Structures are given as structure tokens and as C-alpha cells.
Amino acid sequence: MATAELAGKHLVLGMTGGIACYKIAELTRLLTKAGATVQVVMTEAATQFITPVTMQALSGRPVYTSQWDGRVPNNMAHIDLSREADAIVIAPASTDFLAKLAHGMADDLLSTLCVARDCPLLVVPAMNRQMWQNPATQRNVAQLRADGVTLLGPDSGPQACGEIGDGRMLEAKATYEAISSFFSPKILSGRRVLLTAGPTFEPLDPVRGITNRSSGKMGFALARAAQQAGAEVHLVAGPVSLETPWGVFRQDVQTAQQMHDAVMRSVADADIFIGVAAVADWRVAHASEHKIKKTAERALPSFTFVENPDILASVAKLPHPPFAVGFAAESGDLEVHGEEKRMRKNVPLLIGNLGPLTFGLDDNEVILFEAGSATKLTRADKQTLARALIAEIAKRLPDTSLIR
Numbered sequence: 001m002a003t004a005e006l007a008g009k010h011l012v013l014g015m016t017g018g019i020a021c022y023k024i025a026e027l028t029r030l031l032t033k034a035g036a037t038v039q040v041v042m043t044e045a046a047t048q049f050i051t052p053v054t055m056q057a058l059s060g061r062p063v064y065t066s067q068w069d070g071r072v073p074n075n076m077a078h079i080d081l082s083r084e085a086d087a088i089v090i091a092p093a094s095t096d097f098l099a100k101l102a103h104g105m106a107d108d109l110l111s112t113l114c115v116a117r118d119c120p121l122l123v124v125p126a127m128n129r130q131m132w133q134n135p136a137t138q139r140n141v142a143q144l145r146a147d148g149v150t151l152l153g154p155d156s157g158p159q160a161c162g163e164i165g166d167g168r169m170l171e172a173k174a175t176y177e178a179i180s181s182f183f184s185p186k187i188l189s190g191r192r193v194l195l196t197a198g199p200t201f202e203p204l205d206p207v208r209g210i211t212n213r214s215s216g217k218m219g220f221a222l223a224r225a226a227q228q229a230g231a232e233v234h235l236v237a238g239p240v241s242l243e244t245p246w247g248v249f250r251q252d253v254q255t256a257q258q259m260h261d262a263v264m265r266s267v268a269d270a271d272i273f274i275g276v277a278a279v280a281d282w283r284v285a286h287a288s289e290h291k292i293k294k295t296a297e298r299a300l301p302s303f304t305f306v307e308n309p310d311i312l313a314s315v316a317k318l319p320h321p322p323f324a325v326g327f328a329a330e331s332g333d334l335e336v337h338g339e340e341k342r343m344r345k346n347v348p349l350l351i352g353n354l355g356p357l358t359f360g361l362d363d364n365e366v367i368l369f370e371a372g373s374a375t376k377l378t379r380a381d382k383q384t385l386a387r388a389l390i391a392e393i394a395k396r397l398p399d400t401s402l403i404r
């Protein structure tokens, strides 16, 4: 599905010689699906790892590998290929290619294109940890940053060579998100956003507990959209199985109390708080230390519940609260409950999920409740909706000079 950031963008995707070339097949698919046109250019070494045929089939365009290629009418592929480009993305970027870029070398088509470019250059390093840590590589990276080149990654973790450390390429999805982020308008630049997402889990005993059907998708989509809008994002997540959006700091918690404590520890630094998590209202007063056994007499267990802290209300009650946004998931009468909940929580903006509960779905439709008005946003997938909501929140922020 085309996205606002990438639809109509033209990218030159430069591939250099590394094992991570296999990730570029998926990256190309994600970029073209988002509406970008992708012109693949490969170094000779890159063609040893994946064939130009594969890349041509996935990008839908002929692949260039040589500056002596006669297919460009004036024989100037090294200039013409980048002229229409919104950016050149080098992925994977080898140690060798970083060195070439840092020194302005131009001894093959891709390096010549980079030197002759008049568009931004994004570089996605991929290499063994020793190659990454090598002082020469670090000098080259520092030089590239000083030259205004954008580095995406690298990641840390197990490497193709069997070693573990810094240098591996971001996964295709994260690279795609980082490229989208590069093109997003930075409407939250300089802002710090604290969010909660997902359900909480309230234990009954070591193996059982009470939770709810929140998938975390809306909160994660908002965290991604806020990051792409230029904010520094801290996401406090309940138990969900979702990937952390690229560039977002994630803290995992289980219970409502843990979520409350994590939020209260960080909220002083936040300009915006968005409480998307479906936080349990109650917990069992004394969870059993041992698994509760089914007794021979079949006596049913009984539990005493106590109230959990109200995270949104606690944030709104602070002497200098951030711009606080709540979410409401009601199974009926949202129009009445939404505004009532906004006033009770004392927040400037409350977002109500319209229609039946949307837990786990990819689409959502919401109403924005604020003093004196209720505005409906059109139904959309959660990521599109998240971008629209971030734009709505950005519009309502107090003047930068007044914000903490």
C-alpha cells in the first residue's frame, strides 16, 4: 500500500558486496509497495551475492552495474541515474564502500554516482564487528557524518560470520522505516513523546493472570509515526508480540503498577504523553506465590480485587503535565462516554475508538474529543491513522516557547 512518505519518490538503491544483499530483495519489495520507484545499481562485488536478474524482477527496472553500460542514451549513467532521484540509498554499504565514499573516490558506477549526486545520500552499513570497529572505518563514518551523509544503523547482534557485535545491517523492515522516516515532515522535531501501548497482565498466581485483548498495534503505530515526525520516543509496552519501531526506545512491563511506575519515572522529560495501553483497572490484592491447585473438594478459588493506579489521571494531575492524550475503547455509547471520560481524566484530548472494539484489527476509526468539539477522522489502517493523529496532536501543542 502506497504511503504518504514514499509514494512517488524515486530512489537509487546502491548495493555493495556483502552477505546482507539478501535483505535488499525484501527492502525493494517494501519500497515499491509503498509507491517508490527503485533504480538498483550494483557494484561488481554485490553481483556475487545476489543476481541483477532478481533485483530487476523485484524493482521492475533494469539494473545497472557498469559505468560503461550503453543503455543510457548519452552514455552518462554515472550522472543521469541520480538526476531524478530524491535520494541515493546505499544498502548494504560495505567497509570498502564507506572508505570510498569518505574519500570521494569514483572508480566504478556506484561510487561515481555518489560523487556526482545532487540529492541526499543515505548509507546502511553492513559488516563484521571488527570491520565496523576498525579505527579506519570509524574515521570514515565520522567523515561521512560531517559531510552530511545520513547513516542508518548499524544494528547489533549475531553476524553471518558467527560473531556477535555491532555492524550487522538493520533488518529490511527497519531499513524501510528509517527511509520513510527520512522523508517524513518533522512536525515533532525537538519534542519528547512518552507512550504506553498494549495490555497489562495482572497475575493471579505464577502461571495465570488477567489481561485483555489489546494487541498494541495502535500504540506501536503512534510510536512509529511520532518517531518519523522527528520526536524522541519512549514507548512503555505491556506484553505484546510486536517489533519495536525503528528509532524508538522501548521499555517492556507486565502489570499496571509497573507501567504506572515506568511512566512516572520518565514523564518529567516528556512534552507529550499518549496513553494508548489498555490498562487493567483492578488487580488481585494478593497473587498466590504458588500455582493455585484444583482441590479434591472442587472448591472454587475466590479473589479480592484492589484498584490499579490510573496512569492517565496521574499524569494529568502533575503540577506541570505534558500535553496528555488518552484513548477510550468503549463497547457502546462512545459519544457520551468519550467526552465524559475526557473531563473525568482532565486531559485536553481524548481519542475514542468508534464502532465495535477494534482490538487486534489493522483498521480503526476514531473520534477526537476536546473541549467543545468532537471530530471524526476517516477510517484507515492504523499506521495511516497514527500519522493523522500525530498531525492533529502537533497542531494542538502549546507554543514551543511555553512547552517544558
Ligand SMILES: Cc1cc2nc3c(=O)[nH]c(=O)nc-3n(C[C@H](O)[C@H](O)[C@H](O)COP(=O)(O)O)c2cc1C
Residues within 6 Å of the ligand: 015, 016, 017, 018, 019, 020, 043, 044, 045, 046, 093, 094, 095, 096, 097, 126, 127, 128, 131
Ligand atoms: C563471503 C563474503 C562476505 C562478505 N561480507 C561482507 C560484509 O558483510 N561487509 C563488508 O563490508 N564486506 C564483506 N565482504 C568483503 C567485500 O565483498 C569486499 O570488500 C568487496 O571488495 C566490496 O566491494 P564493493 O564495496 O565494491 O562492493 C565479504 C566478502 C565475502 C567473500
